[in-house]
Amino acid sequence: MSFADVDMDIQRADEEPGRASEGELPLVYCYQAAELMPDDKGPLHDLLQKQPAVLGSVQMVSGFLTVGVGILFAVTQEMTQSLFTLFRVSHLTGALFIIAGVVSNLLFKYPGLLPLSFRVNCGCIIVAVAAICLISVDLAHWIPEHEKYLKMEVLALCVLGLEVSLSGVLCFLFFKERRD
Structure with a gap:
């Protein structure tokens, strides 16, 4: 092991290292920043x-729910029973x-995906x-024999309302960021 006897105090230029003036305590100078530097903000x-990743995750979950409802409708209904099933609305929107x-979640790593x-x-x-609009037409022309599908179509309508509001909020945030 090596050992060194080095004075670690900060000394003024006129003082000898290791010696304080007679009768006074040694002065120690400390560095203190005069001005804070702002952090570099990333893109x-x-x-x-x-x-926005949280809203993107909610979008993905509601998309999976919509696809699931669409699969359920496709399996249990005839093709001509509703416009919802005929046009495969839930598969497309989901x-x-x-x-x-997914794209909203990738913005954190890839800011170039904003547009x-x-x-x-x-x-x-x-x-x-x-x-x-298609679901509303279906609900307006509802046949009482298909009562068991009514609640599922209303659920799909509510999920679409949630998805529209999520996308609206994200579009507003993205537009505001693009403008800045």
Whole structure:
């Protein structure tokens, strides 16, 4: 083992190292920053503080729910019973919302996906509004014999409303970030 006897105090230029003036305590100078330097903000810093990945995850889960409802309708209903089943509305909207959720989650690692995510969410809103119109027509022309499917179509309508609101919030945040 090596050993060194080194004075670690900060000394003024006129003092000898290791010796304090007679009768006074040694002065110790400390460094103190005069001004704080701001942190470097990465791309999309303000947007990522609002957690779009959480909304994207909710979009994905609601997309999976919509696809599940669509599969249930496709298996249990005849093709001509409703427009919801005929046009495979839930499969299309569910797939779009799963893609939109994945792209929104990838914004953290790949900020260049912001324009794509904005376009996908706008497309999701358009398709979901068309799906809501089709479901509303189905509900307006409902046949009492198909009563067991009524609740499932209302559930699909509510999930589409949730998806439209999620995409609307994300589009607003993305538009605001693109403008800045």
